[in-house]
Amino acid sequence: MRVAVVGAGSIGLAVAWRAAQAGAEVVVHDPEPGSGASRVAAGMIAPVTESHYGEAALTPFMAASADAWPAFARELEAASGLPVGFRDIPTVVVGVEDGDRAEVERQTELYRLTAREVETLTGRAVRRTEPLLSHRVRAGVLAAEDRAVDPRAVHDALLAAADRAGVRLEPTAVDDLDAVDADRVVIAAGCGSARFGLPVRPVRGVVLRLRAAPEQPVPRTTVRGYVKGGSVYIVTREHGEVVIGATSDERGFDSTTGTAGAVHDLLRRAIELVPETAEYHLAEVSVGFRPGTPDNLPLIGRLDPRTLAATGHYRNGIALVPATATAVAALLAGGDPGPVAAFAPQRFTEQEET
Template sequence: MLTRPDVAVVGAGPVGLAIAWRCAARGLRVVVHDPAPGSGASHVAAGMLSPVAEAYFGEHELTGLLAESAARWPGFAAELAEAAGTDLGYRTEGTLVVGLTGDDLAEAGRLWSYQQGLGLPITPLRPSQLREREPALAPRVRGGAVAPGDHQVDPRRLVAALRTAAEQAGAVLVPGAVARLADVDARVTVVAAGCGAAALTGLPVRPVKGQVLRLRAPGGAAPELRYVIRGYADGESVYLVPRTDGEVVVGATVEERADTEVTAGAVLRLLRAAVDLVPDLAEYELAEASAGLRPGTPDNAPILGALPGRPGVLAATGHHRHGVVLTPVTADLITELVVTGVADPLLAPFTPARFTGRDGDGRAPAVEARRPRPDRSASEEERTWS
């Protein structure tokens, strides 16, 4: 006899897998639908956990959610690493924000003043202080700031770990695409499909193209960089994310396009800005150039919560460039909504109702939590729920 799942998650990126893991750990029967888990925006993401450096003018509520999720990351990373038995590439050295020219520094300074006005931890530094922290920075760099609480994680390792943890907790991955939500049979359906959420739900989620490069240090050595660098170089914005395995991620363009072609112009701009800030990168191997599609929304904030007029359907999408940093808080809030049927107040500014034109009370059908079922193999789960 077939058993109906409690929760179906559509989308196996970090957000979808984290929700599946949390729900399965609460004892719910969970299936995850995705034809190619981890192949979306997270595959080309840099993995910056930057509630401070990503705080922009007019996005007060989003900044609050970023800060809340970043505060959950240390515990989330430790729990996930233990559950999956793997290293996530989680690092806590902090982030340096730098300006190459006087104009670049002035532009960055306006943003620092705004961030400091919000009480966020960012401290301006003189050029000599910057180079004490990062000797590889170019002598031309005019100044910068340090955001000690802005960390990083490797998104590809994160996805692999989340998949392992979710499956070990009892979730089952179904390797197929979902064309219509009517084809999904579960008590609660969570749409965490990134850009694909638009076709499934009608929500205003659009693709925002980003091109990213991966460089590799000569001889397989660790990069000289210690900090994540977010820089302004002759008007070009760029970030540099060093990994301990010798990789440096360089990104990223922001383009209102829906293709995933890598262009020579984007590679040129990113490399020029990166080498202007850290000249030694000119000697690194260009190991990969890739492009992905971020799920953007009209107000740049995620869409989280019950979909008005669609009983049993929850949205967890539209994270734009913040999907990785918002993974812990999204998973916690959506899981609580699934289990209790009551929305946490943190969800209020981000509900689908702000775009649908239909009021909703934020509630969802509660799914009774069960104790985790030990020692059921994946094949047994597949036979039960497929």
Template sequence: MKKPVVVIGGGIVGLSTCFEFQDAGHEVTLIDPEPISGATHHAGGMLAPIAEVQFRQPELVPLMKESARIYPDLIARVSRYTDLPTGYRTEGTLVVGADRADARHIADLVDYLEREDLPVDVLSTRQARALEPALSPRIAKAIGIPGDHQLQPRLYARAVLDAVRARGARIIQDTVVALEGASPCTQVTLSSGSLDTAGSIVVLAAGLGAAKIPGWYAGANPLQLRPVYGDMVWVRMPAGMDCLVSKVVRGFVENRPVYIIPRNDGTVTIGATSREDQPHSSTGGIHDLLRDAIRLVPGLEETEFVEATCGARPGTPDDLPYLGWAGSNLVVSTGYFRHGILLSALGARTAVDLVAGRELAQGLEACDPFRHAPATAHSTPSTA
């Protein structure tokens, strides 16, 4: 008999983790007061290990590439248990620059990608406009990244939740307020009761909320999570009109990033802001996003405004997730920052591999949940 698994957090990371443990033959319990209410609800959903490649982050790039590689298989397996759509699209990504300085930025990106042997198509602006006629004739540079895909995070997360439920997961809509120990974690304390976990595996996948759950470490909290806020604007094409673009368009406008993501339902998502203060959208920030998006794809001006939201990415000091054992039956899986939709596939598979004692496809030393812990912090044995 495989050990039952209790997953804390029903964002994309926790949900994918539930699914993978079910696939591996474990009984799963998911705890979340409101699944899909965190960063996942607000995310763009770009699966973009190449366009989002992070200079000077050599540990992150292989994780992103590996997760992108295994994503299509995970989506296919999820789709066997649900009829809900995922919004998965494989048209690829165009990266465009608005002016000459932005063109230089893209040229630097191309140099880096070519040095790292990552696939990129250098396009003339004419070729880019042949691919996406709605692009402004005034763009200064464009490249194509065929392997960078996208999905609709709200839809995809709902599909995974539906699949997990269909496979018999127990779902407890409650908040975890504490864990009792880590080696082993004997109890999960909820706001309205408790759950015995002595013989179970516990996975702490509560996004930013993970840093507020005490009891599994001694001393100061080892998880240094911080919210990094980002705005998202949703617009809709007028009735009867095709979407303006078919690929994700990532742009730089006077050095400001902006992305334009077409969806299957005729909506377009526009985003890219990033800040550590102000947990709400500012009117100026939304104005800047729309102005930059319209400069790259002028037809966006004719769309219907649907919604603007602000979400919080679970940031870590080094932009790497916290992923690994934190005690004899406790796995931590959080801190996925800007790439949690992409990295959720790898995070979920890794949690299963850890529990199965399998050799990991990717080294996890750089993701140690205790790497930012003050010297006094370490996992705590059960007090029960």
């Protein structure tokens, strides 16, 4: 079977890699691999703390993907010969002011619906877990199984693993799926999927990459929190990279307007929670576009006998890489794709026709 994948982000490459492993002849089309959300993302694998109201249909898929990540990371590292920066460190969620701590409590109710490990901690206990937290943090929640990976390392490794598995990268854009010479076509073009009629829109996010000097202390957990009504996360990698994210707004593909305010807001919140972040180097400001859908759930499934969608992953693209690749590989092979019924890509069209 000849499979064409449109989009060489992490979803597209993982799908291509899995399809090639299953024996398909795979071509990935992308004029600029990794130019989408894959290399902006912070890389949290957070089935608990990425729970959001109205997105309960995502819970089992997020759980399956998070549980698949450790083995997926090992397999990808072995296949590519490259590290992917998977870190088995927990996540704490904290608030400083009363309103923020109330927000943490509301979120905790959601977290518990995942039936995964969630522990409420006193201020002293949360600061023992994460000594760099501000002394103003007086309570928190520990999500021991919310982990993180380095999305740029993952993307590099997927490029290498796909290449080693025989996947061919075709550096051209696809605008007409009918013109693609393949038995199956998988649309994995993130925000670019809109040009194939899929209901995907760009949700802008600004992400900062800070760098700690070797002698500077860095967080030993992923820190998430609420500061004066705004949210922030701080993801620390090995070798001193500290990622702070993320704003969320919708201005089409505008990657410049308002980034000054976004950088300010992210730094302010991060410094309030972890004052040490002020001492790091602001190494990079990146602007990405999450592929959002009308119900915030991804588009995974068959569009017609030849065409599949694997896109619209919104905030959770990196977390959902393993489960999405497995589901699409199953669909290509005619097998059971797992818990993706809620993600049928034509669900919006069909509802309108009812």
